[in-house]
Amino acid sequence: xxxxxxxxxxxxxxxxxxxxxxxxxxxxxxxxxxxxxxxxxxxxxxxxxxxxxxxxxxxxxxxxxxxxxxxxxxxxxxxxxxxxxxxxxxxxxxxxxxxxxxxxxxxxxxxxxxxxxxxxxxxxxxxxxxxxxxxxxxxxxxxxxxxxxxxxxxxxxxxxxxxxxxxxxxxxxxxxxxxxxxxxxxxxxxxxxxxxxxxxxxxxxxxxxxxxxxxxxxxxxxxxxxxxxxxxxxxxxxxxxxxxxxxxxxxxxxxxxxxxxxxxxxxxxxxxxxxxxxxxxxxxxxxx
Amino acid sequence: xxxxxxxxxxxxxxxxxxxxxxxxxxxxxxxxxxxxxxxxxxxxxxxxxxxxxxxxxxxxxxxxxxxxxxxxxxxxxxxxxxxxxxxxxxxxxxxxxxxxxxxxxxxxxxxxxxxxxxxx
Numbered sequence: 453x454x455x456x457x458x459x460x461x462x463x464x465x466x467x468x469x470x471x472x473x474x475x476x477x478x479x480x481x482x483x484x485x486x487x488x489x490x491x492x493x494x495x496x497x498x499x500x501x502x503x504x505x506x507x508x509x510x511x512x513x514x515x516x517x518x519x520x521x522x523x524x525x526x527x528x529x530x531x532x533x534x535x536x537x538x539x540x541x542x543x544x545x546x547x548x549x550x551x552x553x554x555x556x557x558x559x560x561x562x563x564x565x566x567x568x569x570x571x572x573x574x575x576x577x578x579x580x581x582x583x584x585x586x587x588x589x590x591x592x593x594x595x596x597x598x599x600x601x602x603x604x605x606x607x608x609x610x611x612x613x614x615x616x617x618x619x620x621x622x623x624x625x626x627x628x629x630x631x632x633x634x635x636x637x638x639x640x641x642x643x644x645x646x647x648x649x650x651x652x653x654x655x656x657x658x659x660x661x662x663x664x665x666x667x668x669x670x671x672x673x674x675x676x677x678x679x680x681x682x683x684x685x686x687x688x689x690x691x692x693x694x695x696x697x698x699x700x701x702x703x704x705x706x707x708x709x710x711x712x713x714x715x716x717x718x719x720x721x722x723x724x725x726x727x728x729x730x731x732x733x734x735x736x737x738x739x740x
Numbered sequence: 741x742x743x744x745x746x747x748x749x750x751x752x753x754x755x756x757x758x759x760x761x762x763x764x765x766x767x768x769x770x771x772x773x774x775x776x777x778x779x780x781x782x783x784x785x786x787x788x789x790x791x792x793x794x795x796x797x798x799x800x801x802x803x804x805x806x807x808x809x810x811x812x813x814x815x816x817x818x819x820x821x822x823x824x825x826x827x828x829x830x831x832x833x834x835x836x837x838x839x840x841x842x843x844x845x846x847x848x849x850x851x852x853x854x855x856x857x858x859x860x
Contacts (some may be wrong), residue, residue, distance in 0.1 A: 484786055626781040647750060650786045667792070670749065720746040 454481050456602050456634050457502070461510035464497045464658075471497040472508070473658035479651075481601070482631040484624075486645055487638040488654035488728050495638040496535060498655065499606050502636075502665050515560050515630040528558055531595040535606040535638075541580035545573060545590060552594055564597035567627065571619075583617030592620060596628045603628065605637045609644075617641070635675060642725045652724060665714030669711030670721055673730075685716060704730045714725055754783060755800075756781040762802060762817050763825075769818065773803060773811040800824075 458477040464472040472494045479485060489495045501508040504519030504526070512519050517526035540547065545568070552559045568575070571589045573582065582590065588608060595603065609617045625648065629635060639645055652669075654662040664672065677700045678686055686694070689710040691703035704722050705713065713719060722730075744750050758773075767773060773794065781788040794811050797803045802817045814820075 482788075621784060622781050625784075625787070626777055629787065647744065647783075647785050647789065650788045664785070667749075667751075667788075675746070721749070723746060 455479065456481055456515055457636075458513040459502070459511065462501060462512060463509045464494070464501050464506060465509075470658050472501065472655075474510070475655075475658075475660045476510075477653065477660060477663050479602075479634055479636065481634055482539065483634045483650045484629060484648055485634065485636045485651040485653060486642070486649040486724075487636055487653050488642055488724070489564075489638070490732055493655045494658040495655055495656075496606055498532075499532070499636070499638065501528070501599075502604060508620075529600050530602045530604065531598045531600045532604040533591050533595060533606065533608055535610065537591060539579045539587065539590070542577050542578060542630075544675070546578055548579070548590075548594070549575075552597075556598055558599045560597045560599065564593050564737040567593040567596060567623070572641070583737045585612050585619075588612055588616065588620060589623075592623055596623065599635050603633070603635045603637075605635065607638055607640070609641055610718070616646065624648070627719060642728060643723065646724045654728055654731055655736050666724075669727070673722045673727055674707075674709050674713070675720040675722040675726070676703050676707050676713050676717050677701070677720065678688065678703065682716040689713070693726075693733070695729070697728065700725075750785065750794040751789050751796065754779075754785065754790065755796045756799065757783075758793065759800075759802060759821055761793065762813060763821050765818070767813055769813045771813055772809070773836050775810055 455478045457477075460476050462472055462475045463470065475498065479536070487495050487498070494632075497506065500506045502512055502513075502519060504523040515529050517523075517529075519526055533663070536717055543551070549561050549564055552564070553561050555599060565575075568590070571586065571593070573586050573590055579587065584667070592608070609620055612620065621644075624635065637645070645668075649666055649667050652662065653660060674694070676691075677697075680701055683701065684699075686703050689703075689705070689712075692706045693704045695702050695704075704726060744753050758779075773779075776783070776787050776790045776794070779785070779790045779794075783790070794803060794805075798805055798811070801820055802814060803811045804814055805811055
């Protein structure tokens with residue numbers, strides 16, 4: 453398989469605290485990968501290490517480049533919006549495009565103009581005059597006009613209202629993604645983004661607790677809604693996680709599923725948000 | 741964005757929706773389906789999921805893939821769909837409905853069969 457990213461035994465520490473703990477994974481082309489984790493789980497550190505912004509142990513290979521020693525060459529093929537991305541407040545949109553044309557050899561100014569034409573952003577507006585949603589749209593218009601192969605987005609929809617988030621997802625799917633490009637996107641908006649994803653990675657306490665294609669998850673996890681009279685039987689069947697939803701008892705089981713599940717109630721496909729809670733709060737689960 | 745239930749895989753639910761649209765003639769037989777990218781953006785789904793849905797419709801004999809041109813609705817698509825639906829009704833829905841009618845003591849004479857005029 454064609455891998456864009458190969459990471460082996462990556463660890464990131466801040467003094468005595470380990471933010472990313474011995475993580476290994478590969479990312480192929482043509483995927484939209486959701487990186488899920490609680491605050492402080494290590495998502496941002498992982499992304500920063502991939503961009504060569506912080507010291508790390510282990511190996512990172514992005515499109516054949518080592519972010520420690522070949523960062524400039526790597527950045528021609530990678531775009532990144534950090535969660536704290538800040539554009540200078542005094543700059544006009546058109547000046548920013550001019551700046552980008554000079555800074556990035558793969559920046560297509562015409563393409564950025566086309567994308568901006570579909571928004572309400574004016575070229576002579578200064579960044580400080582734009583709303584939060586417009587700033588994210590501007591960011592995305594700029595980076596999606598870079599002919600890169602890997603896009604890394606840290607909480608891109610934070611603080612956006614629903615229409616702006618929808619516009620963001622639309623732009624990602626219809627303008628940027630294709631079979632040769634991959635997006636890694638860290639977010640807390642799990643339920644919104646779930647169906648856009650091809651793959652999911654869950655990180656908890658610096659460790660990768662899940663990394664799989666979404667279409668494989670049905671074979672690995674199943675939900676069961678059951679009547680409370682079956683509680684004792686469910687407990688002995690060793691569920692991964694139990695929760696209440698809409699007045700009913702639910703349990704999540706990991707494969708191999710107990711065979712008698714269906715007689716206790718209705719099985720269902722587990723949503724990522726519930727799986728996330730199960731894997732980050734339940735017992736540590738060593739199946740990556 | 742569309743609502744999906746958690747009972748069936750999303751790709752099957754999408755295939756179901758697209759099939760219902762075909763029954764209503766959207767798009768008509770012989771015409772091209774919207775591209776994967778357009779469908780992905782419209783339904784808020786990953787393109788791989790859309791591909792899987794379209795592929796299942798190819799397997800069901802509703803669509804055909806033309807190299808480089810995309811997916812097209814096959815001439816007998818709505819006929820096939822109606823046949824599937826009839827089968828599904830007669831095999832799964834009707835037995836349940838018939839049992840319910842019996843439980844409620846409803847006879848054929850109690851039922852009003854819609855005429856062509858009512859349906860219009």
